[in-house]
Amino acid sequence: MLAASHGHVLPWRKSSRSSSNGACVEVAAMPRSVHVRDSKDPDGPMLTVGHEAWTHLIGVVSDGRIAR
Numbered sequence: 001m002l003a004a005s006h007g008h009v010l011p012w013r014k015s016s017r018s019s020s021n022g023a024c025v026e027v028a029a030m031p032r033s034v035h036v037r038d039s040k041d042p043d044g045p046m047l048t049v050g051h052e053a054w055t056h057l058i059g060v061v062s063d064g065r066i067a068r
Contacts, residue, residue: 014039029054 010028018024018039026042028035034054037046049057060066 010035012037012042 010030012026012028014024014026022040024039026037026039029051033048033050035046035048038044
Protein backbone atom coordinates (compact mmCIF):
# COMPACT_ATOMS: atom_id res chain seq x y z
CA MET A 1 0.00 0.00 0.00
CA LEU A 2 1.32 3.45 -0.86
CA ALA A 3 0.60 6.72 0.89
CA ALA A 4 1.89 10.22 0.30
CA SER A 5 3.79 11.99 3.05
CA HIS A 6 5.50 15.35 2.64
CA GLY A 7 5.48 14.93 -1.13
CA HIS A 8 6.93 11.41 -1.04
CA VAL A 9 5.16 8.16 -1.80
CA LEU A 10 5.83 5.68 0.99
CA PRO A 11 6.00 1.93 0.29
CA TRP A 12 4.10 0.64 3.34
CA ARG A 13 4.45 -3.02 4.29
CA LYS A 14 3.55 -5.20 7.24
CA SER A 15 4.85 -8.46 8.58
CA SER A 16 3.73 -11.70 6.99
CA ARG A 17 3.08 -12.78 10.60
CA SER A 18 0.38 -10.12 11.05
CA SER A 19 -2.98 -11.41 12.17
CA SER A 20 -6.19 -10.87 10.25
CA ASN A 21 -7.72 -8.77 13.07
CA GLY A 22 -5.85 -5.68 11.88
CA ALA A 23 -3.90 -5.19 15.12
CA CYS A 24 -0.53 -4.53 13.57
CA VAL A 25 1.76 -1.78 12.41
CA GLU A 26 2.98 -0.97 8.93
CA VAL A 27 6.51 0.17 8.15
CA ALA A 28 7.93 2.22 5.29
CA ALA A 29 11.72 2.35 5.03
CA MET A 30 13.13 5.35 3.19
CA PRO A 31 16.76 6.33 2.55
CA ARG A 32 17.02 8.58 5.62
CA SER A 33 14.25 7.34 7.91
CA VAL A 34 11.77 4.64 8.83
CA HIS A 35 8.07 5.46 9.20
CA VAL A 36 5.66 3.43 11.36
CA ARG A 37 1.85 3.67 11.45
CA ASP A 38 -1.18 1.80 12.77
CA SER A 39 -2.61 -0.41 10.03
CA LYS A 40 -6.15 0.30 11.29
CA ASP A 41 -5.67 4.05 10.81
CA PRO A 42 -3.56 4.62 7.68
CA ASP A 43 -4.43 8.33 7.60
CA GLY A 44 -3.62 8.81 11.27
CA PRO A 45 -0.32 9.83 12.84
CA MET A 46 2.92 8.07 12.06
CA LEU A 47 6.17 7.74 13.94
CA THR A 48 9.34 8.65 12.04
CA VAL A 49 12.77 7.59 13.28
CA GLY A 50 16.27 7.37 11.87
CA HIS A 51 17.75 4.04 10.79
CA GLU A 52 20.02 3.84 13.84
CA ALA A 53 17.08 4.26 16.23
CA TRP A 54 15.01 1.73 14.24
CA THR A 55 17.82 -0.84 14.32
CA HIS A 56 18.16 -0.32 18.09
CA LEU A 57 14.41 -0.76 18.63
CA ILE A 58 14.32 -3.98 16.59
CA GLY A 59 17.29 -5.30 18.60
CA VAL A 60 15.67 -4.47 21.93
CA VAL A 61 12.40 -6.14 20.92
CA SER A 62 14.17 -9.19 19.46
CA ASP A 63 16.23 -9.63 22.64
CA GLY A 64 13.07 -9.57 24.76
CA ARG A 65 14.04 -6.40 26.62
CA ILE A 66 10.61 -4.95 25.77
CA ALA A 67 7.60 -7.05 26.70
CA ARG A 68 4.61 -7.33 24.42
